[in-house]
Amino acid sequence: MLGRCRQPGPATALFKVMLSEKQLAPTVDVYTALVGAYGYSGLLDEAMATVGLMKGADTDCKPDEYTFSVLINCCCKSRRFDLIPTVLDEMSYLGIGCNVVIHNGIIDGYGKAGMLEEMDDALSNMLQDGDNVPDIYTMNSIIWAYGNRGRVDDMEKWYDEFQLMGVEPDTRTFNIMMKSYGKANMPDKMLSILKYMKRRFFSPSAATFNIIIDCFGRAGNIEKMEYYFRLMKIQGVKPNPITYCSLVNGYSKAGLLDMVPAIIRQTENTDVALDTPFFNCVISAYAKSGDIEIMEEMLVLMKEKKCKPDKVIYTTMIQAYMAHGMDEAAKLLETEMERFNNKLLGPVPVVDYK
Known part of the structure; x- marks a missing residue:
């Protein structure tokens, strides 16, 4: 848990407490947790x-497959492919072979980094290994990597290739392709x-509709954006802050922008908890349009809803104030932001990891 919270210092201290207690000898799982606590913090x-x-x-x-899968995952997240x-x-050297999880971790890491040639090489190594066969996680990592880079032809090619290997798509696969x-x-x-999902009896998720709504919204096609929002609710799929x-x-x-208050009112009749990214969208929209008064009202509403x-x-707000010559308001908000940052960060501890 400390590792997940990016607190390697306290994790190290707790590990040392275990070492000092003879009846609490660390196991391989404890050591692996410590590897993750360090690795996920870089x-x-x-x-x-x-x-x-x-x-x-x-x-x-002794380190096992899970230990090394955690270590490789940490290397990929830190982009330390070397x-x-x-x-x-x-x-x-330890006689531990790569399992499908380790292969998938390497493939996914290269894909998220946009290193497509290295990703293909990692997939080739997996196929040549013979002991592990690609699964749905391999498929989704590959098609996401190509789709995210706009290489939809390659994405489609690999979609077909994986099906020939016997890997069947899931809802996430279709969401990845739709987003691409x-x-x-x-x-x-x-x-x-x-339509294909409907024929194959795959139920669209909230993520599926979010992708469609976002696509038509970015294209300025409000009519279709609203249509699929209505369809989402008709089909019983619950909207979320995204x-x-x-x-x-x-x-x-x-x-x-006159439609935005209606959206906020809709959420009041649901159990959807509006979050910081949502208010970020709203405040940014009003800031760009120069509606300073409503922008301020949204900040107040945000705080009323216990959203920091x-x-x-x-x-965003400081830039909007300065663009309208409201330097005093900008300075006041800068002061509030400094207080917020100091409260969030607190004192920085010095930890001896040795």
Whole structure:
């Protein structure tokens, strides 16, 4: 838990407490948790050193497949792909083979970094390995990587290839493809996926409708944006803050900000909790249009709903004030932002990781 909260210092302290208590000898799971606590905070040297400690520990604490899958995942998230060959060599030395999770972690890491050639090589290694076959996670990582880069032809090719391998798509697969078509300004293909899902008895999720609503909103096609929002509710799919944020962006782009209050009123009759990103959209829309008074009202409403403003919201409002020559208001908000940041960050502890 400390690792997930990016608190490697307290995690280290807790680990040392375990070492001092003879009856609480750390297990392989405890060591692996410490590897993750360091790795997910970008402290990869410490994570690698912890794996080194495991090798010298008791037999019950030797690093296993899960340990190395965590370590590789951390390397990918920190974009330290240069460390992956070292990790794989270490696994080979210990007689630990790559399982499908490790292969998928490497493929997904390269894909998210836009390193498509390296991603293809990692997939080839997986196929040549022979012990592991691609699964739905492999498929979704590959088509996401190509779709996100606008290479829809390659995305479609790999979609067909994976089906030939016996990998069947899921709802997330279709959502990935729809989003890629939307980004590529190919709404007809995006809607053809929705029809295909219906024929194959896949139920559209909130994410599915959010993608469609966002696509038509960005294109300024308010009529279709509203149609699919209504269809979403008719089919019993519950809108979420992302849905309402997409609607706000669509209305803002079309110059229809008078529709935004109605959206906010709609949420009051639901159990949807409006979040900071939603108010970010609303405040940004009013700031761009120069509606300073309503922008301020939205900040007040945000605070009333116990939703804390973030740095983006403060920066947006300060820029709007300065653009309208309201320097005094900008300075007051800068002061509030500084207080917010100081409260959020607090004192920075100095931790000895050795």
